[in-house]
Amino acid sequence: xxxxxxxxxxxxxxxxxxxxxxxxxxxxxxxxxxxxxxxxxxxxxxxxxxxxxxxxxxxxxxxxxxxxxxxxxxxxxxxxxxxxxxxxxxxxxxxxxxxxxxxxxxxxxxxxxxxxxxxxxxxxxxxxxxxxxxxxxxxxxxxxxxxxxxxxxxxxxxxxxxxxxxxxxxxxxxxxxxxxxxxxxxxxxxxxxxxxxxxxxxxxxxxxxxxxxxxxxxxxxxxxxxxxxxxxxxxxxxxxxxxxxxxxxxxxxxxxxxxxxxxxxxxxxxxxxxxxxxxxxxxxxxxxxxxxxxxxxxxxxxxxxxxxxxxxxxxxxxxxxxxxxxxxxxxxxxxxxxxxxxxxxxxxxxxxxxxxxxxxxxxxxxxxxxxxxxxxxxxxxxxxxxxxxxxxxxxxxxxxxxxxxxxxxxxxxxxxxxxxxxxxxxx
Numbered sequence: 404x405x406x407x408x409x410x411x412x413x414x415x416x417x418x419x420x421x422x423x424x425x426x427x428x429x430x431x432x433x434x435x436x437x438x439x440x441x442x443x444x445x446x447x448x449x450x451x452x453x454x455x456x457x458x459x460x461x462x463x464x465x466x467x468x469x470x471x472x473x474x475x476x477x478x479x480x481x482x483x484x485x486x487x488x489x490x491x492x493x494x495x496x497x498x499x500x501x502x503x504x505x506x507x508x509x510x511x512x513x514x515x516x517x518x519x520x521x522x523x524x525x526x527x528x529x530x531x532x533x534x535x536x537x538x539x540x541x542x543x544x545x546x547x548x549x550x551x552x553x554x555x556x557x558x559x560x561x562x563x564x565x566x567x568x569x570x571x572x573x574x575x576x577x578x579x580x581x582x583x584x585x586x587x588x589x590x591x592x593x594x595x596x597x598x599x600x601x602x603x604x605x606x607x608x609x610x611x612x613x614x615x616x617x618x619x620x621x622x623x624x625x626x627x628x629x630x631x632x633x634x635x636x637x638x639x640x641x642x643x644x645x646x647x648x649x650x651x652x653x654x655x656x657x658x659x660x661x662x663x664x665x666x667x668x669x670x671x672x673x674x675x676x677x678x679x680x681x682x683x684x685x686x687x688x689x690x691x692x693x694x695x696x697x698x699x700x701x702x703x704x705x706x707x708x709x710x711x712x713x714x715x716x717x718x719x720x721x722x723x724x725x726x727x728x729x730x731x732x733x734x735x736x737x738x739x740x741x742x743x744x745x746x747x748x749x750x751x752x753x754x755x756x757x758x759x760x761x762x763x764x765x766x767x768x769x770x771x772x773x774x775x776x777x778x779x780x781x782x783x784x785x786x787x788x789x790x791x792x793x794x795x796x797x798x799x800x801x802x803x804x805x806x807x808x809x810x811x812x813x814x815x816x817x818x819x820x821x822x823x824x825x826x827x828x829x830x
Contacts (some may be wrong), residue, residue, distance in 0.1 A: 404419060404778070405417060405418070405419050405766065405776045405778075406418050406419075406420075406597035407770075407776070408597070408601060410584075410604065410608075412584045412585070412608070413583070413584050413585030413586075413587075414584040414585070414587055414588075414589065414604070414608075415587070415588045415589070415770070416588070416589045416590075416591075416597070416600060416601065416604065417588065417589070417590045417591075417766055417767070417770055417776065418590070418591045418592070418595065418596070418597040418600055419591070419592040419593075419762060419763070419766055420593075420594070420595065420596055420597070421592060421593050421594060421759060421762070422594055423594075424495070424593045424594045424759050425494060425495060425594060426492055426493065426494055426495060426593050426594070426759050427492070427493060427494075427495045427497075427498045427501075427591060427592070427593035427594060427595045427759065428490065428491070428492045428591070428592045428593055428759040428760040428762070428763035428764075429490065429491050429492075429493075429498065429501055429502055429505060429589070429590070429591050429763065430488055430489070430490040430505075430588075430589070430590040430591075430763050430764065430767045431488070431489045431490070431505045431506060431509055431587060431588075431589055432486060432487070432488050432587065432588040432589075432590065432767045432768075432770075432771050433486070433487040433488070433509065433581060433582055433586060433587055434485075434486065434581065434586040434587075434588075434621065434771060435448055435486070435487055435581035435582075435586070435621070436448050436482055436483045436484045436485045436486050436487055436559075437449070437482065437483070437484045437554055437555075437557065437559040438484045438485060438553075438554040438555050438623045438624075438700075439485075439554070439581070439621065439622075439623045440554055440557075442554075442557070442565070443565060443568060444565060444568070444569060444573065444577070445554070445557050445558075445561040445562060445565040446526070446558070446559070446560050446561015446562065446565050446566050446569070447561070447565075447569050447573065447574065447577055448482045448487055448559070448577075449482040449526070449559050449560050449561065450522070450523070450526060450561065450566065450569055450574070451487075451574055451577065451578060452480050452481070452482045452487055452489075453522050453525070453526065454512060454514055454518065454519065454522055454574065455480075455489070455508040455509060455512040456468070456480070456508060457512070457513065457514075457515065457518040457522065458512070458513045458515070458518070459507045459508055459510075459511045459512055459513060460511045460513065461507055461511065462504070462507060467504060467507075467508060470500065470501075470504050471491050471493060471497075471501055471504060474493060474494070474497050475493070475494065476491055476492055476493035476494070476497060476501060477490075477491060477492045477493075477760070478490075478491045478504075479491075482559055483559070484554075484555055484559070484700060485623075485700060485701065485771075485772060486768065486771055486772070488764075488767065489505050489508060489509065490505075490760070490763070490764070491504070491505060492759060492760045495593060495594040495595055498591070498593075498595050498599070498600075498603065499603045499606075499607075502589070502591075502600070502603050502604070502607060503603075503607050506589075506604075506607055506608070509582055509587070510582075512578075514571050514574055514575065516570075516571055519569075519570065519571060519574070523566055523567070523569075526560055526561070526566060527563065527566070529560055530558070530560050530561075530562070530563070533558070533560075537640060537642050537644070537646045537711075537812040537813065538646045538692075538709065538711060538812075540638065540640075540646075540812050541638075541646040541647065541648040541709070541810045541811065541812040542648050542707075542709065542810070543558055544636045544638065544648070544810040544812070545636075545648040545649075545650045545707065545808060545809075545810035546558075546650075547636070548634045548635075548636055548650065548808040548809075548810060549650050549652065549705055549808055550626065550703075553624065553626065554623065554624065555626065555700070555703070580621065581621060586621060588767060588770055588771055589604065590763050590766050590767040590770070591763065592759045592760075592762040592763035592766060593759040593763075625702055626700075626702050626703040628652050628703070630652065630805060630806060630808075631805050632804070632805055633804055633805070633807040633808070633809070633827040633828065633830070634807070634808045634809070635808070635809040635810070635811070635823070635824060635827060636809075636810050636811070637810075637811045637812075637815050637820050637823075638811070638812045638813075638815075639813075639814065639815055639816060640812050640813055640814070641814060642714075642812065642813045642814065643714070644711040644712060644713070644714065644813060645711070645712050645713075645714050645717045645811060645812070645813030645814065645815065646709075646710070646711050646712075646811065646812045646813055647708070647709065647710045647711075647712060647717070647720065647721060647724070647809070647810075647811055648707060648708070648709045648809070648810040648811075649707065649708040649709075649724065649807065649808065649809050649810075650705050650706070650707050650708075650808040650809075650810070651705065651706045651707075651801045651802060651803075651806050651807060651808070652703065652704070652705060652801070652806055653697065653698075653703075653704040653705050653706040653801050654704050654797075655699065655700060655701060655702050655703050655704050656699040656700060656701055656704065656772060656773070657701075657773060658704070660793065660797050661699070661785075662782075662785040662786045662788070662789050663789045663793045663794050663797045664697060664704070664706070664797065665697065665748060665786065666741070666744045666745065666748065666786065666789055666794055667706070667731065667794055667797065667798055667801075668695050668696070668697050668706070669744040669747055669748060670731065670736060670740060670741075670744050670794075671695050671708070671727060671728075671731065672693065672694045672695030672696075672708060673694070673695060673747070674747065676743065676747075677694075677695075678727050678730075678731070679693050679694070679695065679708065679710075679723075679724060679727055680693055680694075682723050682726075682727060683710065683712070683720055683723055683724070687716075687719070687720075687723065688713075689710075689712050689713055689716045689719060689720040689723070690710045690711060690712045690713070690720060691711060692709075692710060692711045693708075693709075693710040693711075693712075694708075694709060694710075695707060695708050695709075696709065701772065706801055708724055708728075710724070714813060714814055717811075717813070717815070717819065717823070718819070718822050718823060718826060721809075721823060721826050722826055725826065725830050728798070728802040728830075729802065729830070731794070731795065731798045731802070732795060732798035732799040732801075732802045733795070733799070734795070735791040735792060735794075735795050736791045736794055736795070737791075738791070741789075741791055741794070745786055745787060745789070748783075748786050749783050749786065752779060752782065752783065753779065756779060765777065804827075804828075804830050807827060807830060809823070809827060811823065
């Protein structure tokens with residue numbers, strides 16, 4: 404199903420041929436993200452992700468976008484804690500030209516001083532936008548609680564001070580270390596063969612002179628968890644809702660209990676059938692938005708509950724959330740509920756991989772983070788093996804008093820803060 408190669412310059416290539424598709428999704432993955440950054444250069448990965456779209460020696464910023472979007476395609480990029488990715492989805496006949504664009508922007512970006520100055524202001528506005536969104540603000544504060552004084556606890560966009568210090572020489576030095584092709588993966592999924600991609604790469608990279616096989620040491624600070632009591636942070640803000648974010652340290656990406664973690668997420672808050680949705684929204688009307696999320700990293704993870712609740716019912720909502728966390732850690736999930744959760748996981752996974760862009764992302768992320776492709780059959784097999792007892796024991800371990808972190812943004816005065824802190828202490 405998947406074919407993999409490594410070129411002489413160290414570039415890795417992975418493909419998945421889908422002959423019935425009319426499209427091809429392409430990704431260029433860089434093994435760098437926010438947790439590789441020092442505090443003084445916080446946000447540089449994200450800044451560079453923006454900058455490479457501003458122009459290369461061969462293309463202007465308009466030509467970069469129009470050479471893909473002008474053909475009906477999609478073009479995008481993202482930065483995460485451990486990865487940076489540039490991606491496109493196009494009709495199969497435009498695969499070679501699109502791959503040329505994606506490689507051009509990471510190999511030969513201009514990084515003009517004037518563009519850096521303008522884009523720095525754009526990112527300032529991006530940061531301000533998140534300050535104005537209380538749900539994002541609550542999540543940012545939660546990260547600080549979960550991973551204090553660590554890169555994982557910082558905003559991927561950086562801050563005003565770190566961004567002001569980032570200039571062209573800084574970017575070039577960073578890219579020299581991390582954007583070397585030995586740290587890059589090209590992925591393709593759709594109506595294209597592995598051989599075609601290799602042929603395209605041979606043509607595209609033939610005359611590039613910035614290519615080496617440095618194999619530099621690229622590392623980041625490991626996580627040390629030393630939390631011994633509940634943590635909390637409150638930001639009093641005049642909002643129409645109170646935004647709650649609860650976070651618990653959880654299992655890392657490759658932990659044997661990762662599939663049990665996924666099922667806890669589905670049972671508690673992944674959909675409209677979940678326990679938290681039913682309790683907070685359907686039965687009590689305390690929230691419009693209530694859900695759970697999982698963060699997975701190489702050496703750590705987090706389980707997160709986030710909700711926007713009616714201001715006057717903040718305490719009641721928090722109590723209900725904590726009750727559901729206690730319940731799943733004390734009482735085995737019924738067989739029927741566990742089976743529904745497994746069926747949901749299987750369905751979401753299989754339907755998601757029907758889309759070439761989603762499948763390309765699945766393939767790229769798994770190789771970059773785990774060193775090999777994840778096969779959907781193996782994942783489903785792992786999910787099917789999870790027992791109710793495993794779920795209860797993992798939930799008991801994660802949902803403990805000394806592993807609880809709460810971030811709240813909204814009209815929470817001193818009196819309300821004290822009430823919320825007392826609720827945490829009783830958990």
